[in-house]
Amino acid sequence: MREQLKQYAASFAALAVLCLLGTVTVVLSQSSTPAPTGFSTPTLSENQGSQSVSNGFPEPAGDTFANDQAHFEEQDGVDNGLGPVYNAQSCVSCHQNPVTGGISQVTEFRVGHTDGNGNFVNPSISINDGQSTVPNRSLVNDRATCAQAQERTPGTETIRTFRTSLNTLGDGFVEAIDSNTLLAIANTQPSQSGGRIAGEFIQVPVLEAPGQIRGGRFGWKNQQASLLSFSSDAYLNEQGISNRLNPTDTTTVCKTTADPEDETDSLGMDDIDHFATFMRGTKAPPVDSALFATSDAQAGQHLFTAIGCNICHVTTIATAPAGTVINGGAFTVPAALGSKVIHPYSDFLLHNVGTGDGIVQNGPPDTANKMRTAPLWGVRTSDRLMHDGESLTRNEAILRHAGEATFVINNYRSLSTNQKNQLITFLNSL
Amino acid sequence: MHFPRIRLLVGEVKSMKRNLPWLAAISFLCGCNAKPSTRLEQPIKEQTADTSLPDIGTGHSKSASPEEVDATLQRIFGRLVIANRADHSSVTGDFNGDGSLDLAVIVLSVKTELGMINGELANWTIQDADQFFTPPAGERVVFQQKQSRPSVEAGEPLLAVIHGFGKAGWRDSAARQAYLIRHAALGDLRAIRATGHIERAPPTVRNSDVIYEGSNHGEFLFWNGSQYAWNRKANNKP
Numbered sequence: 001m002r003e004q005l006k007q008y009a010a011s012f013a014a015l016a017v018l019c020l021l022g023t024v025t026v027v028l029s030q031s032s033t034p035a036p037t038g039f040s041t042p043t044l045s046e047n048q049g050s051q052s053v054s055n056g057f058p059e060p061a062g063d064t065f066a067n068d069q070a071h072f073e074e075q076d077g078v079d080n081g082l083g084p085v086y087n088a089q090s091c092v093s094c095h096q097n098p099v100t101g102g103i104s105q106v107t108e109f110r111v112g113h114t115d116g117n118g119n120f121v122n123p124s125i126s127i128n129d130g131q132s133t134v135p136n137r138s139l140v141n142d143r144a145t146c147a148q149a150q151e152r153t154p155g156t157e158t159i160r161t162f163r164t165s166l167n168t169l170g171d172g173f174v175e176a177i178d179s180n181t182l183l184a185i186a187n188t189q190p191s192q193s194g195g196r197i198a199g200e201f202i203q204v205p206v207l208e209a210p211g212q213i214r215g216g217r218f219g220w221k222n223q224q225a226s227l228l229s230f231s232s233d234a235y236l237n238e239q240g241i242s243n244r245l246n247p248t249d250t251t252t253v254c255k256t257t258a259d260p261e262d263e264t265d266s267l268g269m270d271d272i273d274h275f276a277t278f279m280r281g282t283k284a285p286p287v288d289s290a291l292f293a294t295s296d297a298q299a300g301q302h303l304f305t306a307i308g309c310n311i312c313h314v315t316t317i318a319t320a321p322a323g324t325v326i327n328g329g330a331f332t333v334p335a336a337l338g339s340k341v342i343h344p345y346s347d348f349l350l351h352n353v354g355t356g357d358g359i360v361q362n363g364p365p366d367t368a369n370k371m372r373t374a375p376l377w378g379v380r381t382s383d384r385l386m387h388d389g390e391s392l393t394r395n396e397a398i399l400r401h402a403g404e405a406t407f408v409i410n411n412y413r414s415l416s417t418n419q420k421n422q423l424i425t426f427l428n429s430l
Numbered sequence: 431m432h433f434p435r436i437r438l439l440v441g442e443v444k445s446m447k448r449n450l451p452w453l454a455a456i457s458f459l460c461g462c463n464a465k466p467s468t469r470l471e472q473p474i475k476e477q478t479a480d481t482s483l484p485d486i487g488t489g490h491s492k493s494a495s496p497e498e499v500d501a502t503l504q505r506i507f508g509r510l511v512i513a514n515r516a517d518h519s520s521v522t523g524d525f526n527g528d529g530s531l532d533l534a535v536i537v538l539s540v541k542t543e544l545g546m547i548n549g550e551l552a553n554w555t556i557q558d559a560d561q562f563f564t565p566p567a568g569e570r571v572v573f574q575q576k577q578s579r580p581s582v583e584a585g586e587p588l589l590a591v592i593h594g595f596g597k598a599g600w601r602d603s604a605a606r607q608a609y610l611i612r613h614a615a616l617g618d619l620r621a622i623r624a625t626g627h628i629e630r631a632p633p634t635v636r637n638s639d640v641i642y643e644g645s646n647h648g649e650f651l652f653w654n655g656s657q658y659a660w661n662r663k664a665n666n667k668p
Binding site for chain 2: 118179183187189198199200201203214321324325326329332354357366386390393395396400402403406407409417420421424
C-alpha cells in the first residue's frame with residue numbers, strides 16, 4: 001500500500017513537472033521573437049518566385065509562395081479586365097525595388113479642390129468628350145485602354161499631388177499589429193514630446209468584414225487596415241480590375257469584360273487573395289548589416305533616438321500574438337506573424353509635418369494635411385523621399401520636416417556635421 | 431549504510447517508466463503541444479491625445495524691423511549672409527500656408543563663407559526659383575530634365591525665406607526652417623494673399639501669400655509644397 005502511494009506521488013510529481021514545462025513552452029511560444037528579414041523575393045521574368053523564400057506564412061491548400069509571387073508579377077491585359085482606366089499592368093510594376101514587393105520611383109496622381117468652408121472635395125472628372133464621368137475619386141489614372149477613357153485633370157482641381165509607391169515587404173507583420181498597440185503609441189507621443197507631437201489614429205472599413213472597422217496602417221493616408229482590402233483597392237484603382245470586394249469598375253467607357261473581372265482559380269482563390277497572401281508571406285526589409293555594424297551607423301542610431309526621431313519613426317513594435325483574430329474577424333494571426341518583433345521605424349500614424357498634400361481619403365477632414373509616418377525600414381533602397389518623391393537627399397528630406405517635427409529637426413540642426421553624417425549613415429543602413 | 435532518500439528517488443524513476451505512456455498523454459493535453467489561445471483584437475477606445483491642429487493664427491505685427499531681421503538671420507545663418515538694407519527688401523506673410531507668419535528677406539552671401547553656405551549638410555535648403563519643372567500644357571509626353579543641386583555663387587543676392595513656427599511665426603526661436611533661393615532677389619518685395627488673385631493655384635497657395643517682386647507684375651513667387659518657384663503664367667496683377 002505504502003509502495004503504491006509512493007508510486008502515485010512520484011507520478012504526480014513527474015506530471016507536475018511536465019505540466020510546468022508545457023506551460024513554459026506555451027509562454028515562450030507566445031513571447032516575442034525577431035521577425036525574419038531579407039530581400040528574398042527576387043523578381044524573375046520566367047519561373048517567377050522559384051528563388052523566393054517566405055517568412056513561413058502558412059499557404060492555403062495547394063498554393064505556394066512562388067505561385068502567389070507569380071500572381072503579384074502577372075501582367076494583366078484588356079482580355080482579363082485591365083482598365084479602362086489604370087496606372088500599371090501588374091502589382092510588381094510599382095512594387096519592385098530591389099525585389100518584388102519593394103518600393104519604386106513610380107508615382108500616382110491625386111487631385112481635388114476645397115469647398116467654401118475649406119473642406120477637401122473629391123473631383124468628378126469628365127471623360128469620353130464629356131459623355132461620361134469618373135465621380136468622387138481623388139486618384140487620376142495616367143493610362144487608359146482607349147483614348148476616349150483617358151482622364152484629364154480639370155483646371156478647377158487646384159489641389160494636385162504625386163505620391164510615390166510604397167514598400168509592401170514585411171506588411172504581413174504590420175497587418176498583425178494590434179490596433180490598440182498603434183493607439184497606445186499615439187497616446188504616449190504628447191508626453192514624449194512635451195505636447196508637440198500627437199499622431200492621429202484613424203479607423204477605416206475592412207472590406208472583407210462588412211460593417212467592421214480597424215486601425216488604418218497602409219497607404220500614405222492610412223486608408224487601409226488589411227492587406228486584402230489594400231489588394232482589392234489597388235487592383236481596382238491602379239489596374240482597373242474589379243473584384244469581389246470592389247465589384248464595379250471605375251467606368252464603362254471602352255469596357256469589354258464583365259464585372260467582377262477578378263476570377264476564382266482552381267484553388268478557390270482570387271487574384272486579390274494571392275496578392276494578400278504574397279505580402280503576408282514576405283520577410284521584413286533587412287538592414288545592411290555591414291554598414292549597420294559600423295561605429296558611425298551605431299552612433300547615428302543613438303543620435304536618431306537622442307534627438308527624438310524615434311517618437312514618430314518608432315524603432316520597435318511587437319505584433320499581436322498568434323491566434324489573435326483581426327480584420328474584423330476575417331483573419332487570424334498565424335504563428336509566422338504572431339508575437340514578432342519588427343523594426344519598421346514608423347508609428348503608422350498620421351502627422352502634420354508641413355508636407356501635407358491637402359487630400360482627405362478615409363480619415364476625417366483634419367487629416368487633409370497629415371501623412372502617415374514613412375516607415376524607414378528599407379529606406380536605403382529609395383532615392384526619392386517623402387510622399388511626393390520631391391526630396392532627393394537625406395538632408396533635404398530631414399530639413400523638409402516642419403510642423404509637429406519642428407523641435408526634432410531643430411535638434412538635428414544643432415548636430416555637428418560629423419554627427420549629421422553619422423545619422424545619415426545610420427539611415428543608409430536601414 | 432542506509433539511504434532512504436535515494437531509494438525513494440529510484441522508486442520514483444521506476445514508477446515513471448511504468449506510467450510513461452499516460453504521462454505523455456496527459457502532458458500533451460496539459461499544454462506542451464497546445465495551440466495558442468484565440469483572442470480577439472479588442473475594440474478601440476477613443477484616442478486620448480488631442481490631435482487637432484494648433485490654432486496658430488497670425489496675430490503679430492506683419493512689419494519686420496531691421497533689428498528683428500538681423501537677429502533672425504543671425505539665429506539661422508550666423509554670419510554667412512548679410513541683409514540687404516534697401517527699402518522693401520523684406521516682407522512677411524504666410525508663404526507656405528501653415529497659418530504661421532513667415533519672413534522673406536533679400537540677403538547677400540558672404541564671399542568668404544561660400545563653402546559653409548553650400549555645405550551638403552547645411553541647415554538650410556538652397557533652391558533655384560527658375561529650376562522648377564512645370565509640365566507644359568497640351569503635351570502628353572514630357573521629359574523632365576535632370577537638374578543639378580543649386581549652388582550659391584560669391585556675392586550673389588538671394589531671397590532668404592524663414593518659415594514661421596506657432597503663434598509667434600518667424601519670430602519664434604524654434605522657427606529655423608529656412609531656404610536660400612537663387613534668382614528670386616529682384617527687390618521691392620510685396621506679399622499678396624493668393625485667394626482671388628491666382629489662376630491655377632497650386633495646392634498650398636490657396637490659403638497663403640505669394641511674393642511679387644520688382645516690376646514683374648504678372649509673375650509671382652510661390653511655395654509649391656516642396657519648393658519656391660516662379661509662376662510665369664499668372665495673369666492677375668497685385
